[in-house]
Amino acid sequence: xxxxxxxxxxxxxxxxxxxxxxxxxxxxxxxxxxxxxxxxxxxxxxxxxxxxxxxxxxxxxxxxxxxxxxxxxxxxxxxxxxxxxxxxxxxxxxxxxxxxxxxxxxxxxxxxxxxxxxxxxxxxxxxxxxxxxxxxxxxxxxxxxxxxxxxxxxxxxxxxxxxxxxxxxxxxxxxxxxxxxxxxxxxxxxxxxxxxxxxxxxxxxxxxxxxxxxxxxxxxxxxxxxxxxxxxxxxxxxxxxxxxxxxxxxxxxxxxxxxxxxxxxxxxxxxxxxxxxxxxxxxxxxxxxxxxxxxxxxxxxxxxxxxxxxxxxxxxxxxxxxxxxxxxxxxxxx
Amino acid sequence: xxxxxxxxxxxxxxxxxxxxxxxxxxxxxxxxxxxxxxxxxxxxxxxxxxxxxxxxxxxxxxxxxxxxxxxxxxxxxxxxxxxxxxxxxxxxxxxxxxxxxxxxxxxxxxxxxxxxxxxxxxxxxxxxxxxxxxxxxxxxxxxxxxxxxxxxxxxxxxxxxxxxxxxxxxxxxxxxxxxxxxxxxxxxxxxxxxxxxxxxxxxxxxxxxxxxxxxxxxxxxxxxxxxxxxxxxxxxxxxxxxxxxxxxxxxxxxxxxxxxxxxxxxxxxxxxxxxxxxxxxxxxxxxxxxxxxxxxxxxxxxxxxxxxxxxxxxxx
Numbered sequence: 001x002x003x004x005x006x007x008x009x010x011x012x013x014x015x016x017x018x019x020x021x022x023x024x025x026x027x028x029x030x031x032x033x034x035x036x037x038x039x040x041x042x043x044x045x046x047x048x049x050x051x052x053x054x055x056x057x058x059x060x061x062x063x064x065x066x067x068x069x070x071x072x073x074x075x076x077x078x079x080x081x082x083x084x085x086x087x088x089x090x091x092x093x094x095x096x097x098x099x100x101x102x103x104x105x106x107x108x109x110x111x112x113x114x115x116x117x118x119x120x121x122x123x124x125x126x127x128x129x130x131x132x133x134x135x136x137x138x139x140x141x142x143x144x145x146x147x148x149x150x151x152x153x154x155x156x157x158x159x160x161x162x163x164x165x166x167x168x169x170x171x172x173x174x175x176x177x178x179x180x181x182x183x184x185x186x187x188x189x190x191x192x193x194x195x196x197x198x199x200x201x202x203x204x205x206x207x208x209x210x211x212x213x214x215x216x217x218x219x220x221x222x223x224x225x226x227x228x229x230x231x232x233x234x235x236x237x238x239x240x241x242x243x244x245x246x247x248x249x250x251x252x253x254x255x256x257x258x259x260x261x262x263x264x265x266x267x268x269x270x271x272x273x274x275x276x277x278x279x280x281x282x283x284x285x286x287x288x289x290x291x292x293x294x295x296x297x298x299x300x301x302x303x304x305x306x307x308x309x310x311x312x313x314x315x316x317x318x319x320x321x322x323x324x325x326x327x328x329x330x331x332x333x334x
Numbered sequence: 335x336x337x338x339x340x341x342x343x344x345x346x347x348x349x350x351x352x353x354x355x356x357x358x359x360x361x362x363x364x365x366x367x368x369x370x371x372x373x374x375x376x377x378x379x380x381x382x383x384x385x386x387x388x389x390x391x392x393x394x395x396x397x398x399x400x401x402x403x404x405x406x407x408x409x410x411x412x413x414x415x416x417x418x419x420x421x422x423x424x425x426x427x428x429x430x431x432x433x434x435x436x437x438x439x440x441x442x443x444x445x446x447x448x449x450x451x452x453x454x455x456x457x458x459x460x461x462x463x464x465x466x467x468x469x470x471x472x473x474x475x476x477x478x479x480x481x482x483x484x485x486x487x488x489x490x491x492x493x494x495x496x497x498x499x500x501x502x503x504x505x506x507x508x509x510x511x512x513x514x515x516x517x518x519x520x521x522x523x524x525x526x527x528x529x530x531x532x533x534x535x536x537x538x539x540x541x542x543x544x545x546x547x548x549x550x551x552x553x554x555x556x557x558x559x560x561x562x563x564x565x566x567x568x569x570x571x572x573x574x575x576x577x578x579x580x581x582x583x584x585x586x587x588x589x590x591x592x593x594x595x596x597x598x599x600x601x602x603x604x605x606x607x608x609x610x611x612x613x614x615x616x617x618x619x620x621x622x623x624x625x626x627x628x629x630x631x632x633x634x635x636x637x638x639x640x641x642x643x644x645x646x647x648x649x650x
Contacts, residue, residue, distance in 0.1 A: 042472055165625075191621060193621055193622070194618060194623070194624075195624045198576065199571075199573070199574050199575065199576055200473075200567050200569070200574060201563060201566060201571075201574055201575065204566065205614070206618060208371050209371070209614075209615050209618035209619060210618070212362065212367065212371055213619045215367075235567075235569075239566075239567060239568065243486055244487070258473075260475050260569065263475075
């Protein structure tokens with residue numbers, strides 16, 4: 001009986017000790033909020049996975065909070081304000097809008113919560129945020145233009161199917177593409193005024209109508225190359241080409257990767273994809289924030305780089321890691 | 335008398351006008367391929383518009399249509415991919431999921447006497463959330479299945495079918511429901527409920543049962559549209575068809591449906607959906623940017639409502 005109660009007391013203290021040390025640990029650990037633009041796309045999941053990896057390496061807590069509805073600026077502003085109220089140590093943010101999100105970021109920084117911007121820029125705020133970590137979208141577009149031009153050996157007609165009005169990152173890719181393609185004097189851009197719209201179905205409709213517009217009565221296509229600046233527009237175009245049994249017949253360069261696009265690349269229906277490194281964005285976002293909080297100097301602008309993936313180089317291990325990242329490894333444990 | 339003719343043939347005249355306008359600009363829109371493409375691009379909105387017409391005639395509204403279409407596509411893709419069901423079972427599953435959403439709306443509206451606008455605004459979010467949850471928030475790729483042929487242009491050896499099966503399905507469903515509205519007691523009751531609910535109730539119409547029917551039907555039709563979206567994209571897409579309910583409602587309104595209830599026609603709604611496709615395709619064939627398409631479509635909607643109003647003033 002006595003032994004039993006002694007045991008009980010011992011166990012009690014053991015637990016108390018555990019919970020105490022845990023409490024202390026929790027309050028010592030830095031807490032960093034990571035706020036994406038949305039939560040549903042593969043792209044954001046990769047950022048999440050990268051952030052989790054950094055948090056485990058550096059032993060910090062991360063809070064992953066994204067807008068329920070994508071493209072909801074109001075909700076993202078509310079989320080940022082909530083983090084200020086919650087007194088987190090720092091915020092890693094992918095702003096939905098380069099203007100509308102400026103004020104909440106400023107008020108966070110004013111309350112001594114530093115902000116690292118990832119993925120998309122914030123206008124005229126270099127003195128406000130700590131660091132900007134993103135793909136150089138203009139450069140990504142230029143790579144696409146240069147590669148497509150070389151595939152066509154500098155001759156032919158190409159189509160640019162834009163993504164959506166008012167999307168800063170894809171605007172830059174489109175501008176980069178137009179600049180690079182203009183250097184090939186033998187290449188003519190026959191259409192650059194059409195937009196895919198936000199869903200894949202609208203992208204597919206716009207693509208079908210482009211094919212309809214440029215195909216003559218004998219069935220020959222009036223264009224030789226296509227560029228689409230994001231995942232949904234590339235997917236819509238791929239579907240439209242397949243449905244018209246034209247897959248593989250024109251040089252087709254897309255942007256971003258998803259299982260369906262990788263399959264298209266394997267089958268030779270897509271000739272190249274410009275891919276970003278969202279995992280690295282999330283990883284470096286958290287890492288840079290922790291370095292800053294620890295008083296180390298950080299770089300103001302970090303380029304996470306783009307790669308051009310083709311059928312030939314897609315089997316290389318470093319490319320495989322980009323197009324088929326092992327997200328479950330990082331996201332399951334949470 | 336004038337107005338009666340305009341009411342009856344208004345949508346058709348509008349379609350004729352829009353089509354001739356674009357045909358004069360670019361003859362490509364008159365080719366068989368163009369007509370087939372436009373018809374296929376109308377099917378998703380068109381089938382959902384059949385159900386929406388019933389709801390609007392009964393004096394209600396279904397804002398959840400777009401979300402139900404997305405859920406339908408996700409359920410079909412899940413049944414095919416994760417559970418390896420046959421295409422037919424998967425298709426029926428998607429339609430069933432849509433019908434369930436419709437029953438949910440209908441029960442809330444009839445049993446709890448809530449306003450349809452608010453109920454369906456709520457289920458717009460709920461159903462979208464369910465679609466995202468079921469799919470883990472990422473699109474479910476199914477690749478090429480027999481279902482893909484529902485909305486694919488016919489290959490050369492099958493031209494005897496005239497139209498792809500998805501288009502036939504829309505036409506047959508439209509004819510069936512139009513017949514139901516015109517010739518059956520249920521059809522007349524739907525009009526009665528939308529024209530004057532109190533009078534209908536006093537005349538012995540089972541108002542609640544009629545309402546439950548129209549919302550369930552609307553859910554099921556949106557479920558079929560979801561199947562069509564899956565076929566079109568070869569993917570169950572939880573973020574697809576966002577805002578599509580507005581296109582569906584616009585199709586019904588262009589086709590002569592009145593948001594005050596008691597008016598609307600299936601044929602009109604299908605024509606309304608076709609008009610919107612013709613405008614979009616016509617603008618894109620001419621290389622006009624999307625803002626032109628939006629302005630033109632908006633003008634047609636306003637014009638349709640204006641005609642509706644003028645006619646009411648005339649008859650009043």
